[in-house]
Amino acid sequence: MxxxxxxxxxxxxxxxxxxxxxxxxxxxxxxxxxxxxxxxxxxxxxxxxxxxxxxxxxxxxxxxxxxxxxxxxxxxxxxxxxxxxxxxxxxxxxxxxxxxxxxxxxxxxxxxxxxxxxxxxxxxxxxxxxxxxxxxxxxxxxxxxxxxxxxxxxxxxxxxxxxxxxxxxxxxxxxxQEALMREAIARVRSVRNEWSGEVPRTQNPAKQMARAAFGKVVVVYGSEFLAAVARRWKTQVNENSKQWAFFEEFSELNHNAIVGYGYPSNLSERMQVFVLDSPQLSHRIRLRMQVTGRLMDQFGVPHQTVSGSGTGRLAQIFTLISLGDYVSYYLALLNGADPTEIKPIDFLKTELSRTQ
Missing domain, CATH: 3.40.50.10490 (Glucose-6-phosphate isomerase like protein; domain 1)
Structure with missing residues (x-):
């Protein structure tokens, strides 16, 4: 580190x-x-x-x-x-x-x-x-x-x-959507005071999550209106943190991904799963999240459930996006990586430009 x-x-x-x-x-x-x-x-x-x-x-x-x-x-x-x-x-x-x-x-x-x-x-x-x-x-x-x-x-x-x-x-x-968007903007402004660099690690969930993800393969689980937020977390860890990351969606992951927890047997401790939750997700999905959490415990897979802020779905979406952005940024710093540069993408574009 x-x-x-x-x-x-x-x-x-x-x-x-x-x-x-x-x-x-x-x-x-x-x-x-x-x-x-x-x-x-x-x-x-x-x-x-x-x-x-x-x-x-x-x-x-x-x-x-x-x-x-x-x-x-x-x-x-x-x-x-x-x-x-x-x-x-x-x-x-x-x-x-x-x-x-x-x-x-x-x-x-x-x-x-x-x-x-x-x-x-x-x-x-x-x-x-x-x-x-x-x-x-x-x-x-x-x-x-x-x-x-x-x-x-x-x-x-x-x-x-x-x-x-x-x-x-x-x-x-x-x-x-006016009132819902206004709530989302206000909530994002508010959570910045919880996740920004000025907030010490002992009180900052974003810094703590970055520490938990350091040196790990990050997997993000989402569902329904948070499924695309899970994709966003995955791509931010890829591009900002320069780190392996994947995303999965409930309840589809309950029909395949959970069967893969067993092998390679030494890989579980190198994983970090983040589960994106919200009170507005359907009851059955939230039940699946709870049972899947117990399965991950059985297989020794480190996992953490995180929720957004606000009453509207837009506020939930945007605050979880903000949290993922902060986590990926702090993880980049822990990796010693420049969070902006994207050299592999630049290389790909240069190579492709040679053949039109």
């Missing part, structure tokens, strides 16, 4: 020259700004007559779509899905709304999806900072939410999830 004192925020810059810590702290600021932008953007009324919604994006730009799908699917009267890849699924047509989410505006898979949507006559909305997505959206008169925030895409989640909630609500696919 490197010589880093998590209780001394002034020391963070030695491993964090690009100040990822500020971006982690900024989540509520991003949310408030993005919500205002989503309420101010012009949306044609006939967009409310589409028959399905697809959010197209990759990586940190796509996770907002997954969070929206998990949050809204139970309440939306039409299907919603997320597309991570080139082109689009066959069912997308003139009666589809395709939301293009790309922080840079230059992600090749997302541009492919945008072009395919345009060629099929699908309705389009774009969320981006610029690039070719903005250029094409301007050329095609596509309603576009643009924002300016200098960070890695994964560190702009407030801008890539919050407006999606506002857009689908304004189109009539969700009830009014």
């Amino acid at each position: 490197p010589d880093i004192d998590l209780d001394d925020p002034a020391s963070y810059s030695s491993l964090d020259p690009d100040d990822m810590y500020r971006r982690v702290n900024d989540l509520a600021v991003q949310m408030a700004d993005a919500w205002a932008l989503s309420q101010a953007m012009a949306l044609p009324e006939d967009l409310g007559r589409v028959q399905n919604v697809v959010v197209a994006g990759m990586g940190g730009s796509a996770i907002g779509g997954s969070l929206l799908e998990a949050y809204a699917a139970a309440d939306m009267p039409i299907p919603i899905s997320v597309w991570r890849g080139y082109g689009l699924p066959q069912y997308v047509n003139r009666r589809s709304l395709v939301i293009i989410a790309s922080y840079s505006g230059n992600t090749e898979e997302t541009l492919s999806a945008m072009n395919e949507a345009h060629s099929r006559g699908s309705r389009l909305i774009a969320v981006t900072t610029g690039g070719r997505v903005l250029q094409q959206a301007t050329d095609w008169s596509v309603p576009t939410l643009t924002f300016s925030y200098d960070a890695q895409p994964r560190a702009t989640l407030g801008y890539l999830f919050t407006p999606l909630v506002g857009i689908v609500a304004r189109l009539g696919f969700l009830p009014d």
Whole structure:
């Protein structure tokens, strides 16, 4: 373990020259700004007559779509899905709304999806900072939410999830979300006072969880509206902490993953499972969580159950996202890793750019 004192925020810059810590702290600021932008953007009324919604994006730009799908699917009267890849699924047509989410505006898979949507006559909305997505959206008169925030895409989640909630609500696919979003923003501001660097480790759950995950393979369990939050935790540990991590979903994991606890027999002590819980999850799912916890105890698998803050599902989602961001940040420091750089992804993009 490197010589880093998590209780001394002034020391963070030695491993964090690009100040990822500020971006982690900024989540509520991003949310408030993005919500205002989503309420101010012009949306044609006939967009409310589409028959399905697809959010197209990759990586940190796509996770907002997954969070929206998990949050809204139970309440939306039409299907919603997320597309991570080139082109689009066959069912997308003139009666589809395709939301293009790309922080840079230059992600090749997302541009492919945008072009395919345009060629099929699908309705389009774009969320981006610029690039070719903005250029094409301007050329095609596509309603576009643009924002300016200098960070890695994964560190702009407030801008890539919050407006999606506002857009689908304004189109009539969700009830009014104003009060729920205001609660979520207030709760994220509040929990920052519990998880920030100024709070000592003895009183800071995020630092304690990072210590528990140090040197371990991290596995995150979620369900229902928290399933995509588990995915977010997994990807943040991968990208921020430079560490192996996976996610699983209840109750599917009860039909396969739990059978794999036995072998390799010496691996259990090298695992750390985090279970994302909420009083708003269904009774049977929460019962499965409890029984699965007992199974993990039997197999000696370290695990911890964590819950979000707030009464609304949005507040639960956003506060658990914030907690995962802090955990992954502190874990990066414990690993002696720069939480911002993504050298393997940069390498991959360079190699792919040589062959168009």
